[in-house]
Amino acid sequence: MNNETKVDVNAFNELLNALVFLGNVSTKILGMPDVNTVFKVLEKESSKSLLYNMSIFLLANSGSRLKIAAASEFYRKNKIFEHLLGVSLEKLRINIAKSSLLTQTVNEEKTLEAIFADLIREISASERCDEVIRMFGLQKRRVILSPLYRHKRVFGILIIDAIDSTDQSVTVAKIFAQQISTVIEFVEKQLKYKKTAEKLRGYEEKYRASFEKAMDAIFLADAETGILVDCNHAACKLVKRKKSEIVGQHQRTLHPPEEVAGEFSKTFTLHLKEDEGQVLETKVITKDGEVRDVEVKANLVEIAGRKILQGIFRDITETKKMERELIHERDLLQVLMDNIPDTIYFKDVNSRFTRINLAQARMLGVKSPEEAVGKTDFDFFTLEHAKDAYIDEQKIVRTGMPIVSKVERIRRADGKFLWVTATKVPIRDSAGRIVGIVGISRDITETKQMQDELEHYSKHLEEIVEQRTTELRRAERLAAIGETAAMVGHDLRNPLQSMLGTLYLLREKIDSAHCESRDKQEFEGLLKRVDEEIKYMNKIISDLQDFAGPTKVNLTETDINDVIKDTLASITIPKTINVSVMISKSLPKLMVDPTLMRRVLTNLILNAVQAISDTGKIGIEAFINGEDAIINITDTGVGIPEENLPKIFQPLFTTKAKGQGFGLATCKKLINLQNSEIVVKSEVGKGSTFSIKIPLKR
Amino acid sequence: MEKKKNILIVDDDETILDVIKDILELKGYSVDTARTGREAIQKTKAKYYNLALLDIKLPDMEGTNLLSKIHRDIPKMMKIMITGYASLENAVDSLNLGADAYLMKPVETEKLLRTVEEKLKEQEEAESMNEEKVSEWIKSRIRKIESGVS
Structure with a gap:
């Protein structure tokens, strides 16, 4: 008895040990991959003891059969036992309905203590059952059957085959089964979690890969707070920041101030509201302050229960730049076209205007360049000119040979005729085909x-x-x-x-x-x-x-009074002519050649005498007029016809029968030699005045 | 009867020489003619002329040249320049070279005769002035001698 007790105690203790082990296992369960492993661990643990055997049966899918999940060495190694029972342990099937013990355990959820022989008889289909029981000495052996629970439902039976079981053994087995149930439930839960996690991880990895490799910059930001939670490599490159410098920052820090309204960037707000999924344009600012143009498409996603706005950014700075350059170029062309005084026009191959500048519009007499589009020269010019131009243009279209600086006379819309130089060259597409002509004409x-x-x-x-x-x-x-x-x-x-x-x-x-x-x-x-x-x-x-x-001039200070007196003394003047001399007392001595002056005066006085046919007067006066001294010889003679006045100082001009026309020409020559001037005023029938103007300052 | 005054006419125009010679001879002068400068110089060396009428243009030399030569050799002789080509320069030059008068062709005969007479009279006066001076000098010498001062 002592020995038995001892054995009993030992078996009991070993069961307790297994229980403790199981407790340990459960704490380390994270390392356990699945339920089968749990059973294998239990098998291994139980095989250490020779005092009890353990087997675990799990309900098959139908719920009416049991299949073995784990068994002690005793069963697994005893081939004879297997053979005798006619069922291999690996594929042991036990029909619950045939065994009241099993039915009670499963259906009534009872932990039972029974004679092993009875259990064998209930579950074995073999005729040799009793023989086996005897052979293995199972007559006295007792088994404890205890239900195993999962989610509070029985899913299997733990069978402990103890050499000498006690009441305590039953309790321990019951706890053991409960413990196993807990462990299984835990493991299954873990496993499910793990599977989900793995699935998730697979998805994430896949996502991460495409996320990281994406050409576009992707930023993830919390939809509520705007805090950036993730971004990819392209995103880092776009804003020239490390990921650590992005994640945790507010999304508005990605944008220059003008793109921010309130707490968030303008596009962030728009994408959260009506524009989700739309492509919007905005700007981002890099770490070194460079502002770049981007296109953003953003979608709201839910990750781990949080609403995340996933923004895909595409750098369009270069595109924008090119676009701007293109616009600039187009603007330049427009400015050039609209401001150049030359007329510029583009025509298609049928000589229809496709685009013209303001000058051409004015030329054609249309209010805006658009009005001319689709029309031809025939709508604006004379038939003749339009025809010529059309022939020229069609020749260009046909031959590709430009016309340069052709001078044309055209009639403008307002009817004014203009001379222009026209230059027309073909326009070719990328394939080299002529698709039209461009012309420029200059008003010359x-x-x-x-x-x-x-x-x-x-x-x-x-x-x-x-x-x-x-x-x-x-x-x-x-x-x-x-x-x-x-x-x-x-x-x-x-x-x-x-x-x-x-x-x-x-x-x-x-x-x-x-x-x-x-x-x-x-x-x-x-x-x-x-x-x-x-x-x-x-x-x-x-x-x-x-x-x-040739005449030499000797300018000397001369008293003009003396010259006049000498001159008069040398000329015989008929008594019918009254001569008066009036010389201003303020008249200074003049710088003239007295000999030449005398000859001039002689000539002029003789002329005056001849002009007076019968009676008359000759007046000689000298005075100062401004900067000059004036000597006037006036007669009351026949006068000089107006048409002769311009000619009288020309040589060989004379109206006298006896005269060669050298007199006045000589006078003029001699006066001019003294840097002076001589002019004449005359009226037919009233007389003439010859006036000599001598500058006072020499 | 007073001694005839000798006059030399120098001109390349023979008709002028003849006409003026006739006129002057009619007025009682002894007249010789010369057609060239060279002939004139020879004649003035061979004979004393009270007066010469010189054309300013001669075939072999300028009248002014001839004038200066004659004036140097026979300063007492009266020289009247006659020119067809009047200019102040010419006139001044001529007077500076020793001409006593300057006449322009065509000179009116009365004027020519008047000028010739005037010049000859001037010459006479100048000569008599010299004679007077000599006689005056002699008289003063005699007075000095008579007074015994010497």
């Missing part, structure tokens, strides 16, 4: 007019040059004539001298001759006529020499 009307004027002027200039040349030649010829005349005149003086001498001798002879005094008088008259003619011839020669010959 003014240039053309100027050119015409210039041409006219240059032609006129030629005329002037020719005229001047003619005049020059005439003057040269005159000078040559003058010189020749002077030479001839000089040579004439000798015969004149001889004639004068001869006349003298003739008079002497007649004086001393014996003839009638009446005849003598007559001879004297004839001689006088010859004498006068000789003197006149002499005067002609003198005039010629004065005009043609």
Whole structure:
């Protein structure tokens, strides 16, 4: 008994040990992958003891059968037992309905103590059952059957086969079963969790991979707080921050201030409200302060019970830049087109306007360039011009040969005719096909007019040059004539001298001759006529020499009063002519050549005398007028017709029967040589005034 | 009868020479003519002329040249320049070179004769002035001698 008790105590203790072990196991259960492992651990533990056997049966799916989940070495190793029972332990099936013990345990959830032999008899189908019981000495052995629970429902039976069980053994087994149930439940729960976790992890890994590898920057932010909870590599690159510098920050820190309204960025707010899933444009700011353009698409997701806004950012800075450049270029082109005075137009291959600038619109007389689109030159210009232009343009379309700076005369919408230079070149698409033409025309009307004027002027200039040349030649010829005349005149003086001498001798002879005094008088008259003619011839020669010959000018301080007196003294003036001289007392001495002045005055006074046919007056006055001294010779003679006034100072111009037209020309020449001027005012029938203007300051 | 005054006319125009010679001879002068400067110089060396009428243009030399030569050799001789080509320069030059008068062709015969007379008279006066001076000098010498001062 002692021994038995001892054994009993031992078995009991070992069961307790197993229980403790199980307790330990449950604390380490995290390392246990599944329920089967739990059973294997139990099997292994129980096999350590020779004092009890343990087996665990689990309800099969139908609920009416049991299958073994774990068994002690005793069962597993005893092949004879298996053989005898006709069931291998691995595939042991026990029909519950056949065993009252099992039914009670499962259905009534009772922990039972029974004779092992009875249990075998109930569950075994073998005829050799009793034999086996005897053979293995199971007659006295007792078993304890205890239900195993899962989620408070029986799912199997723990069978403890103790050599000598007691009441205590039953309690221990009951606790053991309960413990196993707890462990199984825990493990299953863990397993389920783990499976979910694994599933989740798989999903996350997959997601993470695509998340990290995504080209687009992805930011995850808490929808309520705006705090960034995650981002990918591209996101870090976009804002040039480490992930640690992003996660935990507020999402508005990603954006420049102008993109933030209130607590959140504008797009964050929009994406949370009406624009979820929409692509919006915004800007982000990098760590070094660079602002970049981005497109954001954001969706609300739920992760671990939290609402997360997942934003996918795409950097469109370059695109934007190109877009802006394109816009800028387009604007530039527009500005150029709208402001250039030249007309610019684009046409399709059928010579229809596709785009024109403001200047062209004005040319065509349309209010806006759009109005011309689709129309052709035929809608605006004369048929003739439109036809010519059309032919030109079609040739360009056909041949690709541009027309450069073609001068055209066109009629503008307002009817004004213009001269333009037209340049037209083909437009080709990327494949090189001609898809239209672009033309630019410049209004050269003014240039053309100027050119015409210039041409006219240059032609006129030629005329002037020719005229001047003619005049020059005439003057040269005159000078040559003058010189020749002077030479001839000089040579004439000798015969004149001889004639004068001869006349003298003739008079002497007649004086001393014996003839009638009446005849003598007559001879004297004839001689006088010859004498006068000789003197006149002499005067002609003198005039010629004065005009043609080189004249030296000696400007000296001269009292003009003396010159006038000397001049008058040397001229015989008929008594029918009244001469008055009025010289201003304030008139200073003038810097003139007295000899030349005398000759000029002589000429002018003689002219005045000749102009007065019968009676009249000659007035000579001298006075100061501003910076000049003026000498006026006025007569009450016949006057000079207006048409002759411009010519009277020209050489060889004369209205006198006896005159070669050198007198006034010589006067003008001599006056001009003294840096002075001579002008004339005259009225037919009233008289003339010759006015000499001598500057006071030299 | 008073001794005839000698006059030389220098001109390349033969008719002028003839006419003026006739006129001057009619007025009682002894007249020689020369057609060139060279001939004139020869004649003035061979004979004393009271007066010369010189044309300013001569075939072989300038009248002014001839004038200056004659003036240097025979300063007492009266020289009247006659020119067909009048200019102040010419006139001034001529006077500076020793001409006693300057006439322009065609000079009226009365004026020519008047000028010739005037010049000859001037010459006479100048000569008599010299004679007077000499006689005055002699008289003063005699007075000094008579007074015994010497």
